[in-house]
Amino acid sequence: MKLRLFGQKWVKLKRILTIAVVTALSAIISVSCSRDKQVLVTEIGVSSPNRRVVQTSQAGKFYIQAQNQHLKGNPQAAIASYDQAISLNPEYSAAYKGRGLAYFDTGDKQKAIADYNEAIRLSPNDPEAYNSRGNARASLGDNRGAIADYNEAIRLSPKYAEVYNNRANARAAQGDREGAIADYNQAILLEPKYAIAYNNRGNTRAAQGDRQGAITDYNQAIRLNPNFGPAYNNRGNARAEQGDRRGALQDLKQAAAIFQSQDNSDLYQEVMNNIKELGQ
Template sequence: MKLGLFGQKRVRVKRTLTIVLVTALSAITSVSCSNDKDVLVTEIGVTPPSRRAVRTSQAGKLYLQGQSQHVKGNSQAAIASYTKAINLNPDYSAAYKGRGLAHFDMGDKQKAIADYNEAIRLSPNDAEAYNSRGNARAALGDNRGAIADYNEAVRLSPNYAEAYNNRANARSTLGDRNGAIEDYNQAILLDSRSVIAYNNRGNARAAQGDKQGAIADYTEAIRLNRNFGPAYNNRGNARAAQGDKQGAIEDLQKAAAIFQSQNNNDLYQEVMNNIKELK
């Protein structure tokens, strides 16, 4: 699976450096990547349904099989398992959600939305289904539709940190920086260890010209996760914009090493090009 860039925001130094915005999606416990080369998507794990509740039926066993296949990166096999579960139990809303996420990872956002629609029809109070449909809509460029879904997710689950983060991303894309920062603040209040929320709030602050605030957020993201490449990249960007050439190079070198270790060749090469320009 290849990671790319999501929501590019630029700060001019000698050369344009790219800030990486990471979207937190509600999903099974895994890191999942969109096939769209312009989207870097990190998915945070949520508690799956009780295995005791689902293993008693054949549909439940197929659902768990689909989850396992998805975690291992085999989205196509997961789709087949979820489909078999749905054929056995057409009212299995969790299987629709699982298949929707697998379709999303395969790059088919429309099929993902169709599955989320069905999950919402069957379970109209499912905040995760609204959040996931919002992610698919945002990936298609429908940020207003995505915000409507995130609004519903937050209404149904006021402590849903990821929905606040995702709504902030959509608001930021639409130019609502203040609204985005308010949502990032709420996401951090609900989950003080959210690396993604700190990284993304840093991006919003950088876009507003608050470079010191941005650097503080990137630094906190790095403190929480020393191997989070986007935060090093973004802090390097902010430091370069402040004229701290050496600090920028050090951060970009760290980001490059992390992206290389993750076999993320696109971001690795872009960061290396930025380092050459700064030198």
């Protein structure tokens, strides 16, 4: 029985699918799958514009416009606005960083890295820029380069829980499960309500053969975020591997319902295929 939802680009498997989900206020989350049939979630880290820190210049106005366009799900329009901001202020490091994230979401990872390089050149102590470049490198399969960037982000900001989660994902992709677990633990220590880190730690525990430990983590992820589709999918996989067909079906159906409500038709269809293979 196949329970794999989709392959993970970061470990160069054949099937590739990345979903970008734009939240209203805080972050863009990229969903991908590990070699162990589980769904990993990486924080990409775009935040809503803070007008208090943007000077009331024309470049600043284009920057705010770009941020809002990106948060509304229009990265191409955001890129055009960032272009305007950068043309007015060629040393606007935040605009390069924002445009890099917009390029990332359009799938142009090389341009994203070029913009993050420029942001780092202009603001060498910006941990967000290193984190973002690490995400872009990881998405291209360069986990070693990604880890180097995450290391620098953590050096600059040791309490940056999101980066520990991202570095853990890169370590897991390299097969360093113990290192990944340590990073997920640190992310959770810094942010005890970090549902994504619980989900991802569950994946690594499942890969180690600790299915019950994995289910415990998925339970916590779901308790913290009852609409977290990947955690339901992952728990369903773990339950199926334990022989709990009824529990697996229940979780997979819940995951399908969530993906459908989010208009993630590809993920919805893949989960429905898994449900069919389970016999219902």
